[in-house]
Amino acid sequence: MEEAETAEEALAKQHRKEKKDLQAKIQSMKNAVPKNDKKRRKQLTDDIARLEAELNQKHEEELRQLTNSTVTDKVEEVVNGIETIGLDTEEQNDGKQSRTSKAQKRREKKAAMEKEREARIAEAEVENLQGSRHQESLKLQQKLAERQLQIREIQSDGHCMYRAIDDQLASRGQGMGLKELRAQTANYMRCHTDDFLPFLTNPNTGDMFSADEFEKYCSDVESTAAWGGQLELRALTEALKLPIEVFQADAPLIKIGEEYDKLPVVLVYMRHAYGLGEHYNSVEPLKELSNEDEG
Structure with missing residues (x-):
């Protein structure tokens, strides 16, 4: 019992230190970003939330491992205690040393696994900061901030473009629903075959689609x-008689239906948002960075 309490106290002390170190790091990050730089302050908020979540997850896992280890040790003590009944003093001492050795090996193995896990987390964090997804997100945030906009996440399920458009329409009190938007798109394409058929080819033959x-x-x-x-x-622009604008990280703003003099529907096209690849998101007005404790 004494050994388990010592381990718990050591872990609690370690967690307090890590939390204190993280708060110092966060304060340093806040001081490094000007308050009037809205784009960087928004990114700062996201980074802080991510760091705090990762540390909490790490601490929960370490506590869970310590609890499991303590319970396992207690069970083995009971079992081994029963097995050693009737043994002489020398045999009992040998059994106690064996139990201690096994427990130590388990702790060393868990410590090695935790060290490896932390190394993987650190590598993943560096990769994310340098990776195409993160870079794409930064470029889009900068472009959207110039229009006082920010990304509004849309679920990735194959319907993302239609959901993003419906989200935009719903914000104006004109939401139509996914099913209606798809129906209007398909009906317009059927009624204007010549405008769309030349752009559709059979991937196996390269020939233009048949009827x-x-x-x-x-x-x-x-x-x-x-x-x-x-x-x-293009079909939805004509069917809704609304202009549509699409932001991209590495390409100019796409404008469709500029002939319609109305407030455009604004979408964000992302190539690296998810493992499956391409994705559309909606937008919303840029929110001010929430008040922070500067203390």
């Missing part, structure tokens, strides 16, 4: 989770 293939394409647009792209955006 049946085009109908199958429109049917998928209407009733499946088929991913939407430039053709569907």
